[in-house]
Amino acid sequence: LPPLLSSVVKGPELLPIIQADTPHEAVAIAKALAEGGIGSVEVVLRTRQALAAISAIRTELPELLVGAGTVLSAEDANASKDAGAQFLVSPASTPKLLEAMIDTGLPLTPGVATPSEIALACEYGLREVKFFPAHLSGGIEMLKALSGVFQQVRFCPTGGIGQHNLADFLALPNVFVVGGSWLTPATLVKNKQWQQISELSAAATAIARQ
Ligand code: 3PG
Numbered sequence: 001l002p003p004l005l006s007s008v009v010k011g012p013e014l015l016p017i018i019q020a021d022t023p024h025e026a027v028a029i030a031k032a033l034a035e036g037g038i039g040s041v042e043v044v045l046r047t048r049q050a051l052a053a054i055s056a057i058r059t060e061l062p063e064l065l066v067g068a069g070t071v072l073s074a075e076d077a078n079a080s081k082d083a084g085a086q087f088l089v090s091p092a093s094t095p096k097l098l099e100a101m102i103d104t105g106l107p108l109t110p111g112v113a114t115p116s117e118i119a120l121a122c123e124y125g126l127r128e129v130k131f132f133p134a135h136l137s138g139g140i141e142m143l144k145a146l147s148g149v150f151q152q153v154r155f156c157p158t159g160g161i162g163q164h165n166l167a168d169f170l171a172l173p174n175v176f177v178v179g180g181s182w183l184t185p186a187t188l189v190k191n192k193q194w195q196q197i198s199e200l201s202a203a204a205t206a207i208a209r210q
Contacts, residue, residue, distance in 0.1 A: 013178060016038055033198070037205035092111045
């Protein structure tokens with residue numbers, strides 16, 4: 001099995017999402033996040049140039065850990081690895097997807113929202129999964145309920161997380177990193193408000209370090 005994502009994550013236990021239209025924009029977002037103390041980022045495969053964005057961040061900001069998110073197929077997984085992604089995140093878990101992601105050798109966090117999906121990941125020997133969409137799937141109370149049953153599994157909750165509930169998610173023993181888009185709001189990106197992204201990141205970093 002590939003290494004655990006938790007063993008390679010850099011910086012605070014935060015995994016902000018980068019959704020960028022161009023590699024240049026992705027690098028600007030990543031730089032702003034890094035200035036706020038972020039060490040690891042997830043570039044989501046939801047734009048045409050997402051793979052090029054991953055490569056650009058690898059080249060221009062080598063101190064950051066960069067992964068691919070929204071990995072939905074074997075093709076996505078392989079293309080992400082070829083582009084230089086250092087880990088893979090998926091919103092879903094199917095046998096085919098899990099096999100393809102494991103085959104890349106990269107740390108992975110497949111998405112789960114139910115006990116059966118967690119059990120599927122466990123059947124493949126995986127111990128770290130993404131809990132998505134975290135807020136709509138029961139949030140903190142659900143993670144507490146799951147902790148009793150899946151005692152060795154640790155989660156990366158994403159979806160509906162922000163400054164208001166970050167500390168509560170991070171306080172859970174079965175949470176190893178928290179993801180989301182709240183540090184990179186589309187309006188700030190559109191208006192190139194990099195300083196604000198750095199400030200949001202610094203605020204989140206401060207919470208994560210507590
Ligand atoms: C994801 O891809 O993990 C989600 O888009 C994150 O959800 P959020 O936008 O509510 O943070």
